[in-house]
Amino acid sequence: MEIKHLNVSYNKVQVLHDLDMYVQDEGINGLVGMNGAGKTTLLNAIYGFKEKMSGEINYKGGKLRASQIGFLEAENFFYNKIKGSEYLEIFRLNNKDFDIEAWNEVFELPLDQLVDEYSTGMKKKLALMGIIGLDRPVMLLDEPFNGVDLESNEKIKIIMKKLKERGKTIIVTSHIIETLTTTCDRISVLNNGKIEKTATKLHFGEIEEYLHHSITVGAQRKIDKIFDEN
């Protein structure tokens, strides 16, 4: 997948600036950046949510279409007053191979309960199961590790690796670099609406060092200053 000269504006403010990004097909592509760096905007643009955008997003020789994408958003929507099982059954309409019972042995959700009664983490897991049920070749996962417990975090990492083996192209965002270095084939750093640095598995150390210098050292200096002055 290739993203070329992507410009996206939101409320007259340009969020992505002439962004170029290479995404490894059938691989896990991490996207890391601070709050407001443009990670969610980039995923929304890839899906086609942003109206004011220009540029190209190509996948396997053609324009990428929303119908090729499963998009797990940071905020999850379902339908009010439906049970978890009812939500997942819809995905079986066009994907008879989607084994809800087997997947729920992994996530252990109370599928007979109304989704409205689920916690944030449970909703995230249910939404992820839905995305898996959609069975699209491209998967966009916006902060999938947020709000889920440690055990589920590990399960999600294993699932991502298995999906990659099945030929899925995955783009995953996270604030926490460690969650990405253990799963991704490629990591890009997004800052101020541009890809500042990209590294493949062998060079993840460079990314960690870069983030350490650009974020941690800077923050350390500011915090030290406050404590030293008081």
Added chain:
Amino acid sequence: MKESLFFLKLHSKRWYRFLGELGPFRVFFLLVLFSLFLRFVWLQFVDGNGVLGLSFALFPFVIQQGRKDHHLLQLASLKSAMVYGFLYLVISLPVMLMFLLFGHYYLLAALLAVCALVPFMPGKKISIDHWFINLGNFLPKEYFEWRSGLRQYGLALIVLFISGLALSVFRGAVPVIIFFITLNTAVFYLHAESKELLTAMSSSAKGLLFRKIKGFLLIFYLLILPLVLLDLYFHPELWPVILYVIVVSFFAGTNAILFKYAAYRQGERFDNNIAIQSLMTAFFLLPVLFPVPIVMAIINFKKSIKNLSLYFENGN
């Protein structure tokens, strides 16, 4: 009394905001249409037709089922039955005056009784948690709007249905009940589902819309079938009326679905659709306005296709 007036003011402000969102031109248009509708109601009263009185008695009942302010009243330590009763009396006042003016004293008494008793009906919370959680389990899972709707408005639907069965011996009762069942079920389509549910059901926008409309009509007509058959049995000469009602419910249901998808954004609730759907259905009572819901259905079908195209064909 002071608390009741406060809540009346609160509701008036909500309506004021709703009308503000519609804009002056649309408000004027709706007022003209509503005046025509009221004139029709008035003429019915002049003709001595009491069936419409019965339909007005159902309004507080339907409103009570949809209430979400029980908790707010509890927090404010207010007696909800008194506040609601007062609100229903105010809403029904014009109809009560009509009853009084035309000498329908028994209907006036019935409406007063409804206003006094309906506030004691259990709130939505009880119906969801305890009674209606499994009400829609017999329906195929793809009709999730109905499963969800039955959990929320199941009580109202059951009471309407039983009332229809019980009152079917009276001329015109079944069409009025079907009118209310139509409004009650159109409400099932107020909530916008996730984009995943949307795309999991069909591979095209057109396919999705046809599937939704087909599903609605199938369940709806199965639901009202016993009422229709009873009405035809007791009043076979009124078959054109029941046929007319079936056509009206077709467009009411279709419009509810199309209105939603014309403005679809995942997770949103289109509460304003309730008011619009009520008016749309009322238009069918006036021959001159009969085409409005049909034209709206066509316009909204095109709008829905355009709006949903993003989810089925990427605009990148």
